[in-house]
Amino acid sequence: MQGNPSASAVNANPLLSDSWFRSQLYGLDRTADDFPRVRQGELADVLASNAGLQQFAQPVIKQLAQKLAEKQSVVILSDATGLVLNTFGDMPSMEKAQRYALAPGNLWSECGRGTNAIGTALAIDDGCEIEGHQHFLTLNQGLYCAAMPLQMPNGQIAGVLDISGPAHFPHPQTFNWVKAAAKQIEYLWVKQSLHPQQWLMSLHLQPQGIDTSDELLLVFSDNVLTAANRLAMRELALSVEQLGSVTFQQLFPQQQQQANTIPVPLDYATQRYYFRLRAPQRSHFATPSEPASDLPFSLGRDGEKMVRLLNAGVSLCIHGETGSGKEYVSRALHQQSRWREGKFVAINCAAIPEALIESELFGYQPGAFTGASKNGYIGKIREADGGVLFLDEIGDMPLALQTRLLRVLQEKEVAPLGSSRSWPVNFAVISATHRDLAQRVAEGEFREDLLYRLQEFSMTIPPLRDWPDVEGFISRLWLELGGADRDIQLSPALLTALAQLPWPGNVRQLRSLLRVLLALADEGEEVTEVHLPAEYRRAALPPQPDRQSHDERLISETLQCFNGNISKTAEALGVARSTLYRRAARDKRD
Ligand SMILES: Nc1ncnc2c1ncn2[C@@H]1O[C@H](COP(=O)(O)OP(=O)(O)OP(=O)(O)O)[C@@H](O)[C@H]1O
The missing domain is CATH 3.30.450.40 (GAF domain)
Structure with a gap:
């Protein structure tokens, strides 16, 4: 110097x-x-x-x-x-x-x-x-x-x-x-960066200091301290490392995490503070905003009932063939329910490798296992907090995980991998499967107690071929996919033919076909059977009644001519004898 x-x-x-x-x-x-x-x-x-x-x-x-x-x-x-x-x-x-x-x-x-x-x-x-x-x-x-x-x-x-x-x-x-x-x-x-689902705690040495910029502010996500102002960190001797890890109970072991409106005293270290705790603003549940979409008509009259059950926290299990709309319906129920302000978190239990399902669902602490992200992962269950957890293909969930899931559903708490702490969670569960869960239970592949927990109410979406008004549904879907916008119509004959197909892939298959037809059609065109891809054309084109009856008439007249002699009739018509034998067998059966 x-x-x-x-x-x-x-x-x-x-x-x-x-x-x-x-x-x-x-x-x-x-x-x-x-x-x-x-x-x-x-x-x-x-x-x-x-x-x-x-x-x-x-x-x-x-x-x-x-x-x-x-x-x-x-x-x-x-x-x-x-x-x-x-x-x-x-x-x-x-x-x-x-x-x-x-x-x-x-x-x-x-x-x-x-x-x-x-x-x-x-x-x-x-x-x-x-x-x-x-x-x-x-x-x-x-x-x-x-x-x-x-x-x-x-x-x-x-x-x-x-x-x-x-x-x-x-x-x-x-x-x-x-x-x-x-x-x-x-x-x-x-x-101003407080999330509606977080707790806000205000502390001051004087009750009148609450609601001034001199107050100490602590923010809790569930029960974990996640944010604070400098005043709070200084006075309560909190470190940055404690944000995201210390819980309300650890900070204030004598105090319940309960909301209050009038400041009450609280001793911390050697000081007496006054505090007010504001609970997460889940009040929107009581006065929900307008739902975003109507219930799909595939739910029929069960729709309203399902929403009421979901609002009451009842676990729904939806059965149905692949592509019949189990997820689609679940999303619509979420949108109509009191859980709509929270997320709709879908997890396909059959698509995630068994080794990863646990970390996907429950989350993990930083460095919990080799290859884990250094930031850790909150997990689908905590992501769904306040919303709906959709468990697709639940019948394929590995047995060991079923036990953990059952515990989460019963205790409404989740502990990430590598953590000794649990977080409280509150969400609705909709599960879906194309399997017979009772049979999975009988085979020892599915826990019976989990089945009862997940299937507090169950419903089945029928396959598309059994829907009451398939033609009406196809027309609506056509409009939804943009047919009207481009002035492209499905011909009435094609509509009737499509409605009669068996649709093993249900709405997913129908949707894909309609998208193909729309993509290939020109503006203002009428789409008919000839526009169908070959594999559909064979199935959809109606039999040719004139040709058929003409052939039948010819065969029976020739047979009469030769007194029922099949060999001579076959020779005269130039067809194989087996054709005539098959026809004779069919006539007998009919
Ligand atoms: N009622 C409906 N109205 C319009 N589109 C629908 C309807 N139901 C299903 N879909 C559409 O059909 C496709 C398949 O639906 P979804 O994924 O919900 O079926 P899923 O039963 O859950 O199938 P999987 O069992 O294979 O998971 C989606 O593209 C979805 O948008």
Whole structure:
């Protein structure tokens, strides 16, 4: 620190002496006058990736900038590396070079510019003010700066809020303003990014401090702490690592996780706080918005009943041939039910390799097994929280997993792989199968208790060929697929022929065929039997009655002519005798 005019002042302040020491370690030249800054194009990218920070910070910063109008100071917002994103306000009396240095695109990290409020606040993760000669670089010694890091609700540092002005001006209140504005930004950020399904806990030493930006905010997803403001993290001595892992019960073992409206006392460490806990806003269930779609008519009169059962949390099991619409119907039921604000999470128990089903359903902790994502995975069951879990091909679920699934359904709690903790979950279950589950139970392939749990109510979607009005359904599906938009009609004869096909692949098969016909047809065309793909044409084309009756008449007249002698008749008609024998056998049978 030799050669520094304010060496003694710096040495007397550990914050400053540490920062100067770091600046020297960075090998900075105190007389440097070229500063690190990014190009315009790079700045645009950085601005875009800090959109969230700007969104929450700007309203507060604008108020702050108004306050500073007469104070020859600017408000600066930097990102988490100290790169200036926005500068608000004006410093007409400031030297041009310094005005330029505070403009967007300049990097004020400690390693780039030595001791300065933005860089040092980031280095110590706390607020600081750096006045004139306390700056490491000579060129910055005409500046006064006060800065405070901004913390995101997840505990990470998002950037820095700073006020800078000429060092020769008095700045008695500036640091307090920065701290108050940063607190306000962090407060709004937590409150405004709250998900309706999260718990919000507000704490303060005084009951009247609740609902002010001085309150400590804690956010819980289920019972796990997932977000907090800096005030809460400081006062309750919480670490970033605890966000996402510590539970309400671990934090407040004496306290039930129950909502309250009037602040009540709560002891934490050696302090008495007052707190209010707001429960997730699931109230939309009581006043549901308009459902998005009608129930499919394949549900018939059972539709309404199924919705009521689902609303009551009854597990539904839908049986039906492949392609008959089990998932389609389940999605429609979800949309009509009180669970519609939550997700519809489908899992095909037959399509996921047995080794992966468990992690897919229950999720896993980071590094729970070789190849696991380093971020862990929440799992389908927790994804379905508040919504519907659709278990397709449930009859194919491996036995070992059936046991775990049963436990989740009974206890409404799920523990990810590699975790000793469980999360409460609340969802409706619809399962589907084309198998006979009772038979699977008899074969020892399906747990009987799980069957009862999943099949509290069961319904069967009949195969398409048994639907009461297949022609009507085909017409509707044709419209839905865009037939009317392109003015392409199905001929009445084709419609009748299609309605009579057996459709082993049910609606899926019918849908695919209609899409093929639509794709191949020209605008305004009528689609007839001749447009059918060959494999359908054979099945759909009606027998040729005239030709058939003509042949039959000819055979029977010739037979009469030869007194029923088959060999002579065959010879006369030029057909094989076997043809006539087959026909004779058929006549006898009819
Ligand atoms: N009532 C319906 N109206 C319109 N489209 C339908 C209807 N039912 C089913 N579909 C369509 O048919 C196709 C097959 O439906 P879905 O996947 O629901 O059948 P599934 O019974 O679940 O089949 P799988 O047993 O093979 O899983 C989907 O493209 C779906 O959109």
